[in-house]
Amino acid sequence: MALKVCKFGGTSLASADQFRKVARIALADADRKIVVVSAPGKRDKPDTKVTDLLIAYADAKLAGSGAEAVEQAILERFAGIIEGLGLPGEQFETVKTILISRGEGDRSHRARYIDSIKALGEEFSARLLAAFLQKEGHDFIYVDPKDAGLVLSDEPGNAQVLPESYELIRPLRDSAHRIVFPGFYGYAKNGNLVAFPRGGSDITGAILAAAVEADVYENFTDVDNVFAADPRVVDKPAAIHEMTYSEMRELSYAGFSVLHDEALQPAFNAKIPVHIRNTNNPESKGTLISLERHNDEFPVVGVAGSADFCTIFLSKYLMNREKGFGRRLLQIIEDADLSYEHMPSGIDNISVIIKQSSLTPEVEHRVLERIRSELAPDKLLIQRGIALIMIVGDGMTKQIGIAKRATGALSDNAINLEMINQGASENSIMFGIRNEDMNKAIVSLHNAFFGK
Numbered sequence: 001m002a003l004k005v006c007k008f009g010g011t012s013l014a015s016a017d018q019f020r021k022v023a024r025i026a027l028a029d030a031d032r033k034i035v036v037v038s039a040p041g042k043r044d045k046p047d048t049k050v051t052d053l054l055i056a057y058a059d060a061k062l063a064g065s066g067a068e069a070v071e072q073a074i075l076e077r078f079a080g081i082i083e084g085l086g087l088p089g090e091q092f093e094t095v096k097t098i099l100i101s102r103g104e105g106d107r108s109h110r111a112r113y114i115d116s117i118k119a120l121g122e123e124f125s126a127r128l129l130a131a132f133l134q135k136e137g138h139d140f141i142y143v144d145p146k147d148a149g150l151v152l153s154d155e156p157g158n159a160q161v162l163p164e165s166y167e168l169i170r171p172l173r174d175s176a177h178r179i180v181f182p183g184f185y186g187y188a189k190n191g192n193l194v195a196f197p198r199g200g201s202d203i204t205g206a207i208l209a210a211a212v213e214a215d216v217y218e219n220f221t222d223v224d225n226v227f228a229a230d231p232r233v234v235d236k237p238a239a240i241h242e243m244t245y246s247e248m249r250e251l252s253y254a255g256f257s258v259l260h261d262e263a264l265q266p267a268f269n270a271k272i273p274v275h276i277r278n279t280n281n282p283e284s285k286g287t288l289i290s291l292e293r294h295n296d297e298f299p300v301v302g303v304a305g306s307a308d309f310c311t312i313f314l315s316k317y318l319m320n321r322e323k324g325f326g327r328r329l330l331q332i333i334e335d336a337d338l339s340y341e342h343m344p345s346g347i348d349n350i351s352v353i354i355k356q357s358s359l360t361p362e363v364e365h366r367v368l369e370r371i372r373s374e375l376a377p378d379k380l381l382i383q384r385g386i387a388l389i390m391i392v393g394d395g396m397t398k399q400i401g402i403a404k405r406a407t408g409a410l411s412d413n414a415i416n417l418e419m420i421n422q423g424a425s426e427n428s429i430m431f432g433i434r435n436e437d438m439n440k441a442i443v444s445l446h447n448a449f450f451g452k
Contacts, residue, residue, distance in 0.1 A: 002031045003173065006218040007183060007205030010041025010049055012279035013125050016084020023133055025220065025282050026140075026178075032218070034172065034179045034208055035140075037129055038201040039121020040077060050077055050121040051198075058117035061103050062110060074099060078124055085132045095124055111156035115185065115195040122182035122201060130180040141177045148172060150186035150207070152194050159186065159194040161207050161266070169211035181208060202263030210270035217267050218275045219259065224284040226276055229303045229446040230255070233439045238450040241285055242293040243301050247392050248274075250428045254304035254390035264289070292394075299395035299402060300449040305442050307387040307435045309341065310356045311419070312367070314377040315349035325375065326350065332370045336363050341388070342430060344421040349379075351419060353432070356384055386418060387438035389431045391445055397426045406431070409448035415441050 008022050018040075026035050039050040053074050060067035078095045102120060107113045123144075130142035149168025152159035165186070172179060183201025188194050196203045202219060209217035223231075226248070228238040245268040252259050259276070267274050277286040319325055326345075333340055333352060342353040359367075364382065371380060396402045403422070406429060410417060419432035433441055 002215040003033055003212060004029065004031045004216050004218055005034045005036065005205055005209040005212065005214045006032045006220060007036040007201060008038065008220045008279060009201070009222065010038045010051070011222040012041075012220050013037055013039070013129075014041045014043045014047075016081045018279070019081060019085055019129060019132060021279055022129060022220075023136070025279065026133070027138060028282070031215075032178075033175075034181060034212065034214075035129070036181045036183045036201060036205040036208060037122060037125040038183050039118075039125055040081065048073075050074065051118055053077070054118045054121055055114060057103065058114045061117075062107055062113065067103065071099065071103070078128070081128060085128065085135075087128065087131055087135065091128065091131055094127070098123075109156070112192060112194075115156045116193050119182070119185040119193055119195055122184045126180045126182035133180070139177050140180055143172070143179045143181050145182065145186040145204075146191075148181070150204070152186040152188055152196075154188035154190060154192055154194060156192075156194055157197065159188075159196055159200075161186070161203070162189075165207065166211040169208060170213075172208070173212035197262070199263075202259050203266070206263050206266040206272075206274070209272050210266040213270065214272055216273050216275055218277055219263075220277050220279045220282075222278065222280060223276075224278045224281055224286065226251075226256070226287040226302070228298075228301065228450050229442055233442050234446045237446055238298070240287055240298075240301050242288050242290075244291065244293050244394055245274075245289055246427055247293075247301050247394055248289045250390060250392040251302045251304045254388065254392070254428075254430075255306040256302070256304050298393065298449065299399045300391050300393035301395075302392050303389065303442050303445045303449070304392070305387055305389040305438045307438050308356045309353050309386040309388055309432075310359055310382055310384040311386055311432070312352045312354065312371075313349065313379070313381050313383065314351075314371060314375065315379045316375070316377045317348055319348045319350070328374060329371070332367060332374065335370075336367050338363070338367070342421050344419050353386070353388070356386075383418070385435045386432050387435045387441070389433060389438065389441050389445065390428050391431075391449070392428045394427045396429070403429060405448050406445055409444040410441060413440055413444045415444065 012018055012022055026032050041049050057070040060070055079092055082091050127142050130140050133140035151162045151165045183204035185195040226240045228240055245264050249264050274289040275286055278284050338358055340352050340354055344351050415437045421430045
């Protein structure tokens with residue numbers, strides 16, 4: 001018998017009707033032994049995600065005013081789900097009691113308090129889905145991350161899984177019951193509740209799949225498959241039905257929103273295929289992500305972009321002869337608690353690309369002063385408003401002229417290149433352009449490789 005872990009995103013759980021769809025999908029395949037759930041998402045475009053409501057609730061509690069209205073909005077969302085699923089009133093009282101109790105918890109550590117509140121969306125989703133499946137006569141139970149042994153680093157809002165989690169969670173494989181598990185959070189060794197970065201329910205699902213040695217990790221969302229570009233930017237982009245872990249990782253980092261960019265690592269390490277599927281159209285083929293793909297139709301599988309980067313550019317004559325120059329530059333970046341995205345370089349110049357939001361005026365001043373003092377560049381400047389566009393595809397190594405096609409498409413559409421960088425793996429090429437040209441560049445590159 002195969003074993004599947006399936007994860008459902010926020011849109012899949014936005015309402016009672018969506019909960020019923022999730023239940024039908026879980027029940028349609030007895031191999032789906034572990035179901036991981038997110039907090040309820042938007043029911044329609046003007047709606048608010050439950051996670052956003054919970055963060056607003058935490059902020060209001062910390063501020064000491066305005067919490068009552070947000071609390072009521074949260075309770076109304078779950079009351080609608082509970083009523084729509086035909087669950088008894090005790091379920092609502094449980095939700096209300098936990099929300100109020102958690103809201104009155106220790107607020108001495110802001111980030112830790114916010115984690116404890118925003119995790120309630122996933123906890124309530126899991127409790128209610130398990131209760132509904134039980135009501136319908138099916139053997140599902142709710143399992144709390146602490147009881148399961150999901151041990152994370154004690155970093156509120158940015159927790160990482162600890163290696164011992166996998167052994168602790170493994171017994172779930174042999175559970176006599178099928179399981180509903182909340183995504184997004186776990187517990188530090190000291191007992192503190194801590195959350196993954198936003199979108200971390202994908203990470204939870206991948207961790208569980210690796211821990212129980214699942215045959216496949218199904219990730220249900222609201223699209224039929226992964227597309228070669230963002231459908232909000234490109235009209236009717238090409239559908240991608242097969243791709244590799246490395247391709248998906250590159251695209252997720254570059255701006256794809258289907259999967260959190262850290263979500264694939266546990267599945268990749270355990271060599272577990274990830275199947276992206278649509279809750280609203282479960283019969284669709286979806287997209288299978290695995291170690292290698294056998295479909296070589298497209299040398300490039302996707303185009304993605306992300307805006308609001310900046311570059312620290314410096315040049316110095318005979319830089320290449322100055323030992324340790326790059327190391328000293330990166331030490332300055334590290335000392336400022338900055339992480340860099342890319343570092344393209346020439347013989348006498350180097351650029352460090354950083355998320356613009358992290359380079360505050362104070363940090364910028366400190367970094368530039370140290371660079372001038374310690375590295376004595378001939379030229380030093382910062383350029384803001386940069387978008388990074390990536391074309392990704394393992395098949396690029398097998399075809400000549402990929403870069404020419406890409407740069408030709410950008411040139412034909414009057415998009416100026418600020419920089420270009422290709423990784424050593426040769427499965428991606430990064431282009432730096434101005435923010436205002438990002439969407440036009442994505443359309444141009446998609447059309448160049450997939451047709452209009």
